[in-house]
Amino acid sequence: MPHYADSLASLVREHKSPLVVGIDPRWDQLPDSLRQGDSLADRAEAYRRFSIGVIEAVAGVVPAVKPQAAFFEELGPAGMAALGDVIARARGNRLQVILDGKRNDIGSTAEAYARGMLGEASPWGADSVTVSPYLGDDSLAPFVTTAIERDAGLYVLVKTSNPGGALWQDKLIDGKPLYRHVGEHVEHLAEKTAGECGYGLVGAVVGATYPEQLSELRQAMPHTWFLVPGFGAQGGAAADVAGAFDASGLGAVVNSSRGVIFAYNRPEYAQFGQDRWQDAVQQAARDATAQLCDATPAGAL
Amino acid sequence: MPHYADSLASLVREHKSPLVVGIDPRWDQLPDSLRQGDSLADRAEAYRRFSIGVIEAVAGVVPAVKPQAAFFEELGPAGMAALGDVIARARGNRLQVILDGKRNDIGSTAEAYARGMLGEASPWGADSVTVSPYLGDDSLAPFVTTAIERDAGLYVLVKTSNPGGALWQDKLIDGKPLYRHVGEHVEHLAEKTAGECGYGLVGAVVGATYPEQLSELRQAMPHTWFLVPGFGAQGGAAADVAGAFDASGLGAVVNSSRGVIFAYNRPEYAQFGQDRWQDAVQQAARDATAQLCDATPAGAL
Structure with a gap:
């Protein structure tokens, strides 16, 4: 199997x-x-059908999808079974799967999360996962080891898109904010695991809502692929994410959730109606792609 | 339903x-x-039977159990279904359930985790959950709101038991380590949600492996109930956790995992043999309890 970042760059x-x-x-x-019945099992089945509908609509249009574990977990075991089906279907449609669970723990417990989630052979089968850094370097190490073994990837939370993220992430330590210290550690891991494209298996989550910090971190973390949330419904515009890309238009993927998957509820896509909700999703994915391509260096993608 | 911390104090x-x-x-x-077959479903069934066996062995002996989500999640959807059964069985045996998932996310996504996990009426039905703080105060708020609504509890990671936890948690910000800043925020939330016992719905994870910091935080966080990992297999002795308790022996619960649940593999409990593994678990829980009671202020419990 090819290196995680090389595969992602190739799909982009x-x-x-x-x-x-x-x-x-x-x-x-x-x-x-899709809203038939109201039990947890009914809701889980609706989430499964909806998510697969989204996958069919965006396959061939975008390189990756990011299922949010929380919404499936909210429905209990039935929701988690649906999540498993959704991941499998995405992979079957040549979409990379970034499983967004922001998991972490210490030692052998972190190993259990990593082994369970990362790689085609794992029970969940995600290509990459998001990871929280508060527990320190020895909590990230088992994820890195497993990612190397399975040609999978990680995205460590560095600078998040929510206003409250600043409370501790922006606190100065030896003259630099905490997120820069976390970013330096992530860049070190990325450099050590770099593929042919120059980016490592270890990436970073950096929010679209802080454009200055995004550009600053792009400079400081040249081997680190960014996963950028906060574009669209959270308020980040395409121009805000321009700083996330390198000169060839690589180095970042930008997430949009509600703005794409619920496009049929947006006035701009009203012409599709509820019956053609998948067409609205596909059109919104094409429109968001066009906006993002305009934000990359001219003609890079 | 009574206040979460009052219920816990009463069970202790x-x-x-x-x-x-x-x-x-x-x-x-x-x-x-219990090790029959080797598929994910076989393993999940073995985890279910083993965990229920542990629950039956320690019901009436200890106030709470802490299922670690990672080990169930490692087995995919089948493992998560087993986790649901294990939580239900623990509650049926009057054991408080601390679901250890160290989850968190922003805004409505954090709400989804909180609504899914907290309280009897939720799909998972845990009495309390562990939460990671890196995403800031607005990521903790939805958990606090849901915990208040459902008389449930939280434990926020403050000072973890692993050596690498020091990498960022011990970094000085305005002359105080990061974990003290996180601790101050947690104490504020605990004070605002205090029950009759004086402790709040919002607690803190503070490792047994740092006895000095444990005593320092006990003084600084008088309304915050502590969940203390690191006792037993991770190297913390009973004397190391003495500083976690208040004068009446309350204010902290101390976790032991491997030392109790796999007691039948320890030389001290060899006399039980594999056939009586549940008796070994129960005896180890009684022995660990006795050690911890010796560490609380004289005669407090």
Whole structure:
């Protein structure tokens, strides 16, 4: 299998799109046709059908999807079974799967998460996962080891898109904010695991809502692929994420969830109606891709 | 329903035990009689039977159990279904359930985790959960709101038991380590949600492996109930956790996982043999309780 970052770079180039579609199903926003019954099992089945519908709509248009574990976990074991099906279907459609669970723990417990989630042979089968750094370097190490073994990837939270993220992430330590210290450690891991494209297996989550910090971190972390949330519904514009890309338009994928998957509820896509909700999703993915390509260096993608 | 911390205090007093038994099933250490087959479904069924066996052995002896989500998640959807059964069985045996998932996310995604996990009426049905703080105050707020609504509890990672935890947690910010800043925020949330026992719904994870910091934080966080990992297999002795308790022996529960649940593999409990592995678990829980009671202020429990 090829190196994780090389595969991702290749898919971004093939589709000429740095867009990741976030799969965040929410009951109240699903198309009416999918909302049958109201038990946990009914809801889980609706999430499964909706998510697979999204996958079919964006396959061939974008390089990756990012299922949000929380929304499936909210439905208990039935939701988690649906999540497993959704990941398998995405992989079957040549979409990279970034499983967004922000997991972590210490030692052998972190190993259990990594072994369970990373790689085609694992029970969940994700290509990459998001990881929280508060527990320190020895909590990240088992994820790195497993990612290397399985040609999988990680995205460590560095600078998150929410306003409250600043509370501790921006606190100065020896004259530099905490997120820069975490970023330096991540860059070190990325450099050690770099593939042919120059990027490592270890990436970073850096929010679109802080454009200055995004550019600053791009400079400081040349081997680190960024996963950029906060574009679209969270308020980040395409121009805000321009600093995340390198000169060839690589080095970052940008997530949009609600703006794409619930496009049929947006006035701009009203012409599709509920019956053609998948067409609205596909059109929104194409439109977001075009916006992001405009934000990359001219003609890079 | 009574306030979370009041319920916990009452169970600690009733059983005269501040011990939490960590349910961390590991395939290689299960009794031979439970290791039938080798598929994910077989393993999940073995984890389910083993965990329920542990629950039956320690019910009436300790106030709480702490299932570690990672080990169940490692087995995919089948493992998560087993986790759901294990939580339900623990509650049915009057054991408080601390679901150890160290989850967190932003805004409505954090709400989804909180709604899914906290309280009897939720799909997972845990009494409390562990939460990671890197995403800041607005990521903790949805958990606090849900915990208040459902008389449930939280434990926020403050000072973890692993050596690498020091990498960022011990970094000085305005002359104080990061963990003290996180601790101050948690104490503020605990004070605002205090029950009759004086402790809040919001607690803190503080490792047994740093006795000095444990005593320092006990002084600084008088309304915060501590969940103390690192006792037993991780190297913390009972004397090391003495500083976690208040004068009446309350304010902390101390976790032991491997030392109790795999007691039948320890030389001290060899007399039970594999056939009586549950008796070994119960005896180890009684012995760990006695050690911890010796560490609380004289006669407090």
